[in-house]
Amino acid sequence: MGPGGAARTAAVPPLDDRDGAIWLDGRLVPWREARLHVLSHGLHYGGSVFEGERVYGGRVFKLHEHSLRLVASAREMGFTLPWSAEELDAATREVVAAAGLAEGYVRPVAWRGSDTLRLVAPGSSVHVAVAAWPWPTIFTEGPRGIRLSTSRWRRPAPDTAPVRAKTAALYALGSLAGQEAEEAGRDDALLLDHRGRLAEATGANLFLVIDGALHTPPPECVLDGITRRTVIALARERGLGVVERHMEPAELARATEVFLTGTAYEVQPVTAVDALDYPVGPVTVALREAYAKAVRGEESGGPARGAAPAVAGEGG
Numbered sequence: 001m002g003p004g005g006a007a008r009t010a011a012v013p014p015l016d017d018r019d020g021a022i023w024l025d026g027r028l029v030p031w032r033e034a035r036l037h038v039l040s041h042g043l044h045y046g047g048s049v050f051e052g053e054r055v056y057g058g059r060v061f062k063l064h065e066h067s068l069r070l071v072a073s074a075r076e077m078g079f080t081l082p083w084s085a086e087e088l089d090a091a092t093r094e095v096v097a098a099a100g101l102a103e104g105y106v107r108p109v110a111w112r113g114s115d116t117l118r119l120v121a122p123g124s125s126v127h128v129a130v131a132a133w134p135w136p137t138i139f140t141e142g143p144r145g146i147r148l149s150t151s152r153w154r155r156p157a158p159d160t161a162p163v164r165a166k167t168a169a170l171y172a173l174g175s176l177a178g179q180e181a182e183e184a185g186r187d188d189a190l191l192l193d194h195r196g197r198l199a200e201a202t203g204a205n206l207f208l209v210i211d212g213a214l215h216t217p218p219p220e221c222v223l224d225g226i227t228r229r230t231v232i233a234l235a236r237e238r239g240l241g242v243v244e245r246h247m248e249p250a251e252l253a254r255a256t257e258v259f260l261t262g263t264a265y266e267v268q269p270v271t272a273v274d275a276l277d278y279p280v281g282p283v284t285v286a287l288r289e290a291y292a293k294a295v296r297g298e299e300s301g302g303p304a305r306g307a308a309p310a311v312a313g314e315g316g
């Protein structure tokens, strides 16, 4: 998640004090009872894995892709989820239906339990929870755009950290970077990779528009974003060139538009990176509109691939 959420949620009750139900290890439990022990392995050693999903019209966009990534992230972190991606899809639909959620956010999370605090814990229990609640997109509605500052923190190399996994272990960096950006009066941080090349924001992938084409870092040190894949497909359908390549920060000066993609950010225009300013340009606006249609199944980048069939209680 990007740092923009905090101020927007300050007025609402804390996340552990809400009505409703959370899916925990195979069944719905009352929201306030979805707890874990303080000696849980995942809490101490950062080995938990998670997803962030959005519900549009009662359906989770790209649900199956998210469930598959959760399973893959756990594998990267050396443990196996006790549920298949299909079972996670069903659990997520159950939670969303139970909440009667038409628009909102879903957070699946998996972690090693409290069997042992040995670092090496091959046989330890693995827990999985899925929660869903109304949460508006993290930055303001509409293409206002956000302002970034380059962080002193860098995305680690693939042989330094499990960069392909969506794991808590990596989000300490994003959290630090985001906090520093906010303290500097910016909306979010831009992280470079371990070699000093452009990488991504705290919770979103980076795109530059150069000579009318999209340029984005390959998913080597950055998360292989599901929104990123969707937007690349939407751009190609529109005849836009898409170039996945490593870029030095100096290339920011060549870009005529910059935007971020992520489940929570959607297609988010960037209006400044450090001292450089950008307009909210036509390519960004077109892709933002295309994405808004795709999440509701009105575009081919939409739920067709990986979407679960509708079940009772699902709208849209």
Ligand SMILES: Cc1ncc(COP(=O)(O)O)c(C=O)c1O
Pocket (backbone or CB within 6 Å): 001, 052, 174, 200, 201, 202, 203, 204, 205, 222, 223, 224, 225, 226, 227, 228, 261, 262, 263, 264
């Ligand atoms: C670090 C990071 N990069 C990129 C993304 C975008 O990924 P997605 O489009 O799958 O939400 C996210 C959000 O999950 C993220 O946390």
